[in-house]
Amino acid sequence: MRKVKWIFFVYVGIVAILTVGLGVSLSISQPRDPQTLYSVYLANLKSLDPAVCNDTVGSAIIANIYECLYGYEYPTKPYKLIPQLAAEMPKVSEDGLTYTIKLKKGVRFYDPQKRAFPDGIGPEMKASDVIHSWKRVANFHLASPNYSTIFQDKIVGLDDFYAYTEKAPKEKVDYDRPVEGLKALDDYTVEIKLVRPAPQLRFQLAHGGSSVVSRKASDLYGEGLNKHPVGTGPYVMTQYLEDQRIIFEANPAYRGRPDVDGFAKLKPEDRLPQIKRVQFDYFREQIPAWLLFQQKYYDLLANVPKESFNQAFNPDTQELWPEMKAKGIKLVKTPEASMYYIGFNFNDKIVGKNKPLRQAMSMAHNRERYIKVYRNGRGIAMNGPIPPGFETYDANYKNPYTTFNLPAARALMEQAIRINGGPIPPMTMLMGDTDSDTRQWAEYLVSEWKEIGLNIRPEYNTWARFQELVDARETQIYQLGWAADYPDEQTYLMLFYGKYAPVGGVNSCAYVNPKYDELYEKASVMEPGPERLKLYREMIAIINEDCFWIHSYCPVRFDLQYDWLSDYVFMDYGGGYRQFLTLDVKKRQEKMSHR
Amino acid sequence: MWAYIVRRILLTIPTVLGIVLLTFVLFTLVSKDPARAYAGKQANETTLRAIRHKMGLDKKPFFDLEGAREKHSIKAFFDTQFFDLLFFRFPQSMRYEDSVWHLLKTKGPVSLAIQVPAFLILLGLELAIALYVANHRGKTADVLVTTISILGMSIPALSIYLAAQWFFGAQLQIFPVAGWEGGFYAIQFAALPILCVIFSQLGWGARFYRTVVLDELGSDYVRTARAKGLPQREVMLTHVLRNVMIPVVTNTVAALPFLLLGALVLEHLFQIPGMGELIVQSIFNEDRSVVMGLVYLTSIAYCIALLLSDILYSVVDPRVSLR
Amino acid sequence: MSMMAPSISVVPDSDVAEISRSLWGDAWKRLSRRPSAMICMGIVAVYLLVGLASFLPVFDRKIEQAVADGYQGPSFKSFDRLLGTDIQGFPVIWRLLYGTRVALLITIFASVLSLGIGVTLGIVAGYFGGWIDDIITWLFTTVSSVPWILLMIAMVYALKGRMFPWFVIENRRPHFAWAEMDPTVMIILALGLTDWVGICRLIRGEVLKHRERDYVQAARAAGVGTGRILSRHILPNVFHLVIISFSLGAVAYVQAEVVLTFLGLGITGRPSWGRMIDDAKLELLRGVWWQAVAATAAIGILCLALNLLGDALRDALDPRLRGAD
16 A cells, blocks of 8 residues: 555656646747847758758758858859859860869868867868868769769769779778879869860859868768868858757858958958858748747748648738738748659650640640649749740740640640540659649649540659659659759750660650750850850750640749848859848847737 | 576577568568669769668678678678678668667657656556546446547547647647757657647557456455455555556556657657657658668567566566466 | 268268357347447448449549639538538548548458458467467567567558559550559558458467367367368357457558558558548648548547447457456
């Protein structure tokens, strides 16, 4: 009996303590630092090692810590490439094969862990660090997806270095092994020798994968660099709780602005970053983030969840409701440099050989209705493969095949049936996800195509399986999107190049057209200019006519922020840019107090 | 008793081997190549090869004769996927770029912070309800509890969680809708999930312990105690409760691995960065080494917990023999 | 033993049938005296009928016929809008009814699979004993050591995205082809191949007892073939366990579908109750409750009926298994 009583009391005690703790915890709100910018991130991060990281969210996060040789001027659009760690734009030789790049002086690394360098402030960045960073990307054991996108088959001798690392054991990779195409002429000059001219290289040297890491830090941390970034950028990471929180603080060794060198004398008020501390909280779903944003816990939010759209915006005008504006919320709309499409497989017996069929399916797709009903109007109907923001994009262009026109589509279907030699059999459309958005997207398309007498079955796959099928060209119809890597149409036009059509290449519709290939080969080694633009336009016309993509829509971001924050402009390339924001601390405190 | 314990331990060995085999067959022989999930949109064969190497997928499945010959070492002969699994050498997680053990260390405590309080509160409530109801058999309270518990068992747990999240989180705004915070503020975020666990499992537990208590009430010693003239309260709290403790303790031991595993659905819905969410995310991201590692470790842990529970049972209750 | 003439059977088969018939008759009598059991049976029968009816092509058409332009609350004005519409304007009522098709497919086939495996292995292990018993015991101990939900997940995870030789009908010409497994088939396999342990253990224990009973000994002495003993003598005597397991297993399967779908491993191509609840997880926070409530009610009522029916069946068929109530 006594024992039972004892157990009972302990039990009641535990429950009481928990309840009291809960009460206390609920009544004390978490302390908030008035100087901190609070924001959210919505995708899980794989790696913070710039050599390995290739996802959009991760790249945007680490772009605050690391810098590339080149970057994009904020907030200029159309995008303008500027030297960042490089002192000037590259000097290209006559034949376009040798690039000579001067580096800024006095740029220093900083390690918030104070392990790589005793007081945190590291040595000056030298040409050897730059070359080391790129060799790291070409290390087989790091398994970097950036190697194939940035460096493979481009720089003299780097592919041999890759082959060497594959043979060498992981611990014994010798980074001092020379690579012919990567040379430090002196401490502040890098020389790159190319296998063939590559006018897009300057953009790729602004890609996060080519960020410069400290040789000393990378030797010390090894693969651990993915949790302990050591960079030259405006911020350093002081806390990282996976799937939970990232905290950035201003880098004490930062030179002040991206465009000056380390010895520049800047007035304190000109020095960036203005906001000394940034907190990113992780959310997997948008809805909780949106609820907390409304309670002013967060200063800015990337997108409003679809389900809550009407709560924030007037669905007819797509503008904020007056009461949202009264709260001090501002809306910034930005079309993204990406687009979604439905692709056809060139090798398929039915769709590959039947142009009227593809055109009819494209014409039966009511892009405007889809954007309105399923995306709450957050999109732009595409009239070609190139989204807004590129030079060749023309909003007023009327492409007959991207205009919703059922009678014309039905007329084309008659032709299609004739070409097919009989009615079109049921077809399958591959989708790259199984979530409800994807299912709704597929069901919408299927119902549209039913209108022109087609029977199409959606098949849902995991992303990995989907990629496998697309890469193996084992698809008939598939749905995919493409985000531009740099502000040059080439990032889209290469997707139709015949050399990339075989299994595994990026030409996922396996499209082969000798005329197109000829134009592409000519344009791909050309420096920017009106001549190249003309070639680009010709190529786009071919793509539109052959209709291997049903160009669907370009997503438009609806960024929300409170008015105590200076305008945040979303940039498609480069990422980061948090250092340019300013925070009106007083205004925020006032607004927060009468929440 | 010692003979029994030794025999019971020996009998666990083939089961553990069976688990190794099962995990290995499912994850290595049947499941597909996970490398592609990480490769991203422009991955080519070169990248895939490197990723496979990093994940240890280019190793031989069982024995590596070539490698042993090449390197002249017997160690290389066993440097294969099967033995990696057997000796807990899981490949590193591709999503977190971290070892499975380290993930266990960081995510485990989060799950425990929800599961342990929930389990304790639940156990107390279940026993209290069971004792009360068994004492008032056939009366309104009994019927009510039995009906509600069957109802609770019939409604999907997910629906209960959704309703609780909507009501307490979004409508009343007492608790945060989702998320997690370390340290002291954890209580605030753990409260709603704990409530959810209690809501969804109380029915089953109360019903289970009610049956146990009723079984005990029907036994001879209770009748003797009553005949002796002991008051009902005394009988319940000393005699019955002590005997009910045997299934309670054995159940608890068997539940331990599940406490660590957390509740997959619950953690996923409330975005709690614990073990359950880790498994779910690893499935979504095709992070095979984590899914494999956790299935394997949990099964082994469960096996050991069952062994302990059996041994404990035999210590507590001398009537038990092996069959 | 099999050399002996089978005609001298001590216990004629007809007698066994007689005994079991009266057992079933008794059970039915006991069951029919409980009105709650009869109501539950009626509910299950209604679900079964709806499930069978949902194979009609009209359902395939109705679930993808928009009756509104987006979310629309329930209204009594028309049958299509009785339970409101989802984000695409599709009628929830039809999708709910269609969901019984998936539920029916899963419960029936998964039960057949798991009970088939469990009963066969259980009888074989219990009857033959020896090393066969050792192997089967080892098998189910191993399988039961992996927590059920994890094993199920591992199974779906492993099967998902794999190619299997598959019987397909293309252009009215049936042939074998490599194809991916339909998610419904995958769930059925995952459930069936993991859930046989419980029934196997139960049957094995029961057969162990029956093996030593007089009538089995007598049949064996009389030279009745092993197969015949197992199918005509042993199986009828343990069959009531199968019935009870079936009704309780169905509850687990319907709920497992919800969990698997929520974890992204479940039904994709067609509406199911799990999918409706999964869709509702975000809708609910903005006040769209009808999908979640409808699907929860559909599952809740079915499982409640099955749970109560299972209890009643256990009481009626096997009083020894009955709890203290």
